Amino acid sequence: DQQVKQNSPSLSVQEGRISILNCDYTNSMFDYFLWYKKYPAEGPTFLISISSIKDKNEDGRFTVFLNKSAKHLSLHIVPSQPGDSAVYFCAASTSGTYKYIFGTGTRLKVLA
Amino acid sequence: GAGVSQSPSNKVTEKGKDVELRCDPISGHTALYWYRQSLGQGLEFLIYFQGNSAPDKSGLPSDRFSAERTGGSVSTLTIQRTQQEDSAVYLCASSIRGLRGVPYEQYFGPGTRLTVT
Secondary structure, three states: OOOEEOOOOEEEEEOOOOEEEEEEEOOOOOOEEEEEEEOOOOOOEEEEEEEOOOOEEEEOOEEEEEEOOOOEEEEEEOOOOHHHOEEEEEEEEOOOOOOOEEOOOEEEEEEO | OOOOEEEOOEEEEOOOOOEEEEEEOOOOOOEEEEEEEOOOOOEEEEEEEEOOOOOEOOOOOOOOEEEEEHHHOOEEEEEOOOOHHHOEEEEEEEEOOOHHHOOOOOEEOOOEEEEEO
C-alpha cells in the first residue's frame, strides 16, 4: 500500500507559467512533508518543506500548500524556468520517527 | 563543505557475485539512510543508522542485503549473490536529527547505479 502518491508521472509547462505538482498521502500520522528535486545522474536535493501546523510555506518561486483534511499537498513553481526541468519527489514523515516515505516522482518539463 | 559521496558511481556485476557500495556522509550528520530506486519507481527505504543506536533494517528486501556503519561515519551496503532484480540506483543520504525527533531534510549522494547481468 503506497502511503505517498504522486499520480502524475509527468507534466509539461511553458516557460513563465505556473507549474503545479501534486501529492496525496493516506497516513494521517504524517506531520512533516518535503519536496525534493532530482536531476539525471544526481541525488535528490531538498527544495522546500512544510509542517502540518501550517498550510502554506513559501520560498522564492516555490510554494508548498498543505490541505490536511484532503491529505493533499502541492508544489507551485512560479514562474517556471527551463532549469526547473527535473523529477520532483514528495516525501512525508512523522515527528518522533525517522522514516521518510517517498512518492514515485513527477517528471516536470519546462518548455522554452 | 563536502556533500555526501558515494562510490562507485557505476557498478556492473555478474549474477551471483557480491558487491559493496560505499557512502561517506556529511561530517557531523548522525543519521544515515540507504534507499534504492528501481526504474520507474520511487525511493525505497532500505536501512537507517542513527548514532550508536541499533540500525533499523526493516527495509532490507532479503538476507542477501546487509549494511554497516563504522565509527558513526562511513557506511557500506553489501549485496551478496546478486540477482538481476537488484539492478537499481542505490542512494545514500544523511541528516541531522532534530530535537524531539523533528525530521530534518536529508542530503543525498549522487547514487551508485548497479547493473546485474
